[in-house]
Amino acid sequence: MNHIPVLLKESINSLNIKSNGIYIDATYGCGGHTKLILSKLGINGRIYAVDCDITTILKYKILDKRIIYIHNNFSNLKFILNNKIGKIDGILFDLGISSFQLNNPKRGFSYMFNGPLDMRINQNQNINAYNLLQKISERKLSEILKLYGEEKFHKKIAFNIKKYLLNNKLNNTKDLSHSICSVFKKKNKFKHPARRSFQAIRIFLNKEIEELQKALNISLDLLKKNGIISVISFHSLEDRIVKNFMKKNSLHNKNIFKKIPLTEIEINNLYYKNNNLKLKIIDRIFPNKIEILKNLRSRSAILRVAKKI
Ligand SMILES: C[S@@+](CC[C@H](N)C(=O)[O-])C[C@H]1O[C@@H](n2cnc3c(N)ncnc32)[C@H](O)[C@@H]1O
Incomplete structure (x- = not known):
């Protein structure tokens, strides 16, 4: 199944x-968001397309002079760009992995297929x-x-996974899924018992939370x-990382709330006086019912938007 871009x-x-x-x-x-950005850019516009998974870039590369591909981790952006491109007008993060990666058994991300215990994004x-x-x-x-x-059931699952390892019974994603599922007595019709554990191992292995935190801070300087x-x-x-990052750098920072509600002029004055305020929160958007029906993967998505001030 092809990757359907969310929101x-x-x-x-x-x-x-x-x-x-x-x-x-x-x-x-898979370039879904980049394609739409491209359709709105003129000939002098530029888009830096970053992904730390080279197979993804090679498979979905679009040949267009306005795109510059960067195979690297988004947390290295400042180092990679190294003041070469000046400040940017916008940055988009669509976190996690694509269906292209998830549905490839060889990548080991999914409990739905059998494959090696890999799960590396990069x-x-x-x-x-x-x-x-x-x-x-x-x-x-x-x-x-x-x-x-x-x-x-984190304790029981950890015990079981280690037991499987000790007995040389943990050789692929099917074994991992089995070691997790055997802990659950009751089955949930809607959620696979191994879903949370696979997600946890993937997030930790790829340092997804740390990388996101670093990249958000860097993007403040780039914008x-x-x-x-x-x-x-x-x-x-x-979402908590994104929400806290935006709050910390914006008027939502509770320390500076003096009275509520503030007028537009008071808000502008506050921004002017507070050098540590770098963002203005613009929006929080969820997928609508039609999108969720068409693409189940979108059901848990949240888009948060902020503007550099
Ligand atoms: C959900 S997909 C993006 C899909 C894309 N927006 C589209 O519409 O086709 C997330 C992508 O981010 C990449 N990725 C995840 N973590 C990354 C990181 N730390 N640095 C760079 N790329 C990363 C993954 O390899 C994956 O291709």
């Missing part, structure tokens, strides 16, 4: 594309899921399942005044 129109509209603007698609994936990374599960203690694994998967940052997240952990 496509909403996220690109939020970027308010200027014909000769410079944009970063920090998560190029295939140049040395450690894969199997190495990780072998390396960490049962206690650490239990913490990971709790923190990144919000998994209630022009009035430049837009739009982030689509897919689970509460990611």
Whole structure:
């Protein structure tokens, strides 16, 4: 199944594309969002398409002089761009992995197919899921399942995974799924028992939360005044990072609320006086029912938008 871009129109509209603007698609994936940005850019516009998965870039590369491909982690953006392109007009993050990656059994992301215990987004990374599960203690694994998967049965699952490993019974994603599922006595009709644990292992292995936090901070420096940052997240952990980042750098910072409600002039004055305020929160958008019906993957998506001030 092809990857269907989530909140496509909403996220690109939020970027308010200027014909000769410079944009970063920090998560190029299958190019869905980049294509729509391109359709709004003039000949002098530029888009830096970033993805740390080279197979994705090679498979979905669009040949267009206005796109510059960057195979790297989005947390390295400042280092990669190194003041070469000046400030940018907008940056988009569409977090997580694409259907192209999820549905490829060889990548080991899915409990639906059997494949190697890989789960690396960046295939140049040395450690894969199997190495990780072998390396960490049962206690650490239990913490990971709790923190990144919000998994209630984290202790039992960690014990079981380690038991399978010890008995040489953990050789592929099917074994991992089995080691997790056997902990659950009652089956949930709607949610696969291994979903949370697979998510947790993937997030920890790829340092997704740390990388996101770094990249958000970097994007503050990269944006022009009035430049837009739009982030689509897919689970509460990611969304919390994005929400807190936007709040921390904006008027939502509770320390500076003196009285509520503030007039527009008072708000502008506050921004003017507070050098540490760098963002103005613009919007929070959820997919509508039609999008969710057409693309179930979108059901947990949240788009948050802020403007650099
Ligand atoms: C949900 S997909 C993006 C889909 C894309 N917006 C589209 O419409 O086709 C997320 C992409 O981000 C990439 N990615 C995830 N974490 C990354 C990181 N830390 N640095 C760079 N790319 C990353 C993944 O490899 C994946 O291709």
